[in-house]
Every structure is written in C-alpha cells, then in structure tokens.
Amino acid sequence: MSATTRRVSPEFIVLAGCLIALITFGPRAAAGLFQIPMTTDYGWGRDIFGLAIAVQNLLWGVGQPFAGAVADRFGTLRVLCVGALLYAAGLVVMAYATTPGMLHIGAGVLIGFGLSGCSFNLVLGAFSKLLPEQWRPMAFGAGTAAGSFGQFLFPPIGNILIDAYGWQQALVIFSFTLLLVLPLSIPLATRAGANAPTSGGPAPIANQSIRQALTEAFQHRSYVLLVLGFFTCGFQLAFITAHLPAYLKDAGLSASIGGWTLAAIGLSNAFGSLTSGWLSTRMSKRWLLAWIYFGRSIAITVFILLPPSPEASIAFGVAIGLLWLSTVPPTSSLVMLMFGTKYMAMLYGFAFFSHQVGGFLGVYLGGILYETTGSYSIVWWLSVGLGIISAIINLPIEERPVERPVAVPAE
Numbered sequence: 131m132s133a134t135t136r137r138v139s140p141e142f143i144v145l146a147g148c149l150i151a152l153i154t155f156g157p158r159a160a161a162g163l164f165q166i167p168m169t170t171d172y173g174w175g176r177d178i179f180g181l182a183i184a185v186q187n188l189l190w191g192v193g194q195p196f197a198g199a200v201a202d203r204f205g206t207l208r209v210l211c212v213g214a215l216l217y218a219a220g221l222v223v224m225a226y227a228t229t230p231g232m233l234h235i236g237a238g239v240l241i242g243f244g245l246s247g248c249s250f251n252l253v254l255g256a257f258s259k260l261l262p263e264q265w266r267p268m269a270f271g272a273g274t275a276a277g278s279f280g281q282f283l284f285p286p287i288g289n290i291l292i293d294a295y296g297w298q299q300a301l302v303i304f305s306f307t308l309l310l311v312l313p314l315s316i317p318l319a320t321r322a323g324a325n326a327p328t329s330g331g332p333a334p335i336a337n338q339s340i341r342q343a344l345t346e347a348f349q350h351r352s353y354v355l356l357v358l359g360f361f362t363c364g365f366q367l368a369f370i371t372a373h374l375p376a377y378l379k380d381a382g383l384s385a386s387i388g389g390w391t392l393a394a395i396g397l398s399n400a401f402g403s404l405t406s407g408w409l410s411t412r413m414s415k416r417w418l419l420a421w422i423y424f425g426r427s428i429a430i431t432v433f434i435l436l437p438p439s440p441e442a443s444i445a446f447g448v449a450i451g452l453l454w455l456s457t458v459p460p461t462s463s464l465v466m467l468m469f470g471t472k473y474m475a476m477l478y479g480f481a482f483f484s485h486q487v488g489g490f491l492g493v494y495l496g497g498i499l500y501e502t503t504g505s506y507s508i509v510w511w512l513s514v515g516l517g518i519i520s521a522i523i524n525l526p527i528e529e530r531p532v533e534r535p536v537a538v539p540a541e
Contacts, residue, residue: 138317146317148276151250155277156284157304163288167297178230182237189242191486197247198475206256207319213247214311225301250277255475256318270459271407275400282396343473352527357484362520363457364488366513373496381438391447398451406456415460416527427517434510
C-alpha cells in the first residue's frame, strides 16, 4: 500500500465507506415519495415516472463495470467524487424537470450513472484493496448493511421534508447530502492498479490488462455461474420494492402496512447483511448463497399462500429482509477469492450488471403482467422458481482461485 493508505486505520476506512453507502442509498430509496406530487403537478401518467426509475436501474448496472474498471485502473477517489456530483446534479434536474425528457435525463441518466460511480459497489472494491484480509468479509457486510440503513432512514426524512418545504426543495436538500461523499471519499483513496495481497488467492499476473482480466473471468465457469445466479437477486428485490405496496393495497390492506413492511425489510436487511458477512468467513460461500436463494423462495411461497393480513405482511418483511442483500458479502468475497483484488470493482460490477438486468425485468414484467392478467401471481411464482434455480446454479461453484501461470507477458 502507499504511504497515504498506511496512515488510515481500518476502522476509519470502514466508517467512511459505510457512511458513503448510507448516503448514496438513501435518496434512491425515497424516490417513490416523489411520484404522486410530480405526476399530480404536471399531469403525467405513472408510466413516465416509472420509466425514469427503470432507466436509472438499468444504467446503474450498465455503468457499474466501467466505473469499476476506472477505479481499479486509476484509483477510487476520483470515481467516487464524479459519481457523487452526477448523482447530485441528477436530483437537481429531477427537482426542476418540467418535461418527461428532463425527468428521464435527471432521474434516469444522471442518477443512474451517478450511482454506478459512488454506490456501495465501489466502496466494496476499495475495501478489498485497503483493508487487511481478515477485515474484508465483515466489512463487505457492514457496507451493505449501511446502505440498508440508508434505505430505512431516508424515506421518513423525505416525507418530513416534502411536508415542510415541498417536493422540489426536498430533492434539492437531498442533492446537498450527496456532497458529503466528497470528503468521505478521501480515506478510500486507492492508488492506480492497487492489488492488495490475499492469502490463497491466484498467482498475480504482472501488468494484466483489463481485456485479459475480462477474458479470464468470462472463461471461468464458476464466475459465470455466480453472475447468472445474481440475476435472480435483482429480479426479486426490484419486483418486491416496486410492486409490494400495490399488491398489499389490492389485498385490502392500508397503505401504511406497505410502508411498515418496507421499513421492516430495511431494518432486517442491515442485520442480515452483517450476519452474511460473518458467515462468509465461517462456511462455504456457495452453500451460503444457495441457502439464501432457497430461503427467499420459501419465504415468498409462504407469504403468497397465506391469507393477507398486517401480521403476515410484516413477518414477510422481516423474513425477506434478512435475505435481502445478504447475497452481496459472499458474492463479492467469491469474486475476490477467484481473481484477487486488482480488478475486483470491475468484475463485481459485471455481476452487478446481471443483478440490475434482473431488477429491470422484475419491475417491468410486474407491471406488464399485472395489466395483462389483473394479478401479480405469475411474477410471484416466477420469483419462487428463479430462486430455486439460482440455489442450484451456485452449488457447482468452485471456491478456489483461478489457475494462472506464474507469469504472463503483457500485451
């Protein structure tokens, strides 16, 4: 490590990274609060707002591997700062958007690419390079849990701001919170091409290029299986986030039950992510992933078969929340184990792209099939089936470093 990183304690690195994850997850989690006031003021349909958020999710996934590659090659600090500025600009454009096109640019393009540069995925990549090896699995869990807490914290704050100042000013205030990422990024600065040692990791390749790293990864069967399995995670999470409140309303439950269920997911998510990070150091990561995906299928099946009630809804929120982002610590740990830390952010970024494609389809199919059939049943059962498939897909993963020759000449 460089002299700069040696002066920063692991505790401070984890704290700064967790705060960045909390701040960047928050406004995105509160986006739904602005749908009704925006569509009411401008006379738009909900499809216009929904498309902007769908584009945001997709571009977050598209931009993540590129942001990760730049961070791996040139250092994390600049990427985090640019991402935060794009995110803040997107919130401001969203606040003053008077046409659907401006909304899609602000809430969709700018925030989507901004998230790809400053979300918890970049934080995890920095953790892999800056922290001692024994700190990394728990730090991955802590960073994910911090994002979860932002998901719980910002929506009620958003409601207060909208009631006190109006929805436009609330978005502008949120944009200023993103500027806190700039100083918080300093402890996460990594030098260009940093590659922290990992015991039992693959033999390092001198001057390995991005192209070589991608070729190696996508020719590695276990990495491909990991990426495919992560698709289901995004599909399930995005569908539940976008459509659960409407599903509960259709079942005759009050809107407050939907809000409390999402809050239960957020709080349980923090605990589940930390527990997953701890378990990632103590058991097989592929088996942990398989149990998480299978557990989600069980939780969803029980929920949709039980008669709708507030108690069943909150219990589902707790159960699915424990498994919500608990896939992230073992997934990121497996990427690091297979390929080392040099291109960790980029390679995890491609896995996250699969996650976001799943998320886009989960939201989109939920709406399309509901309009076609008048029910969410098909997508609920599709989520169950995908969970079982992903549990099976993760079992053949080999938890060992990719085999490399001692030295490979650079291109």
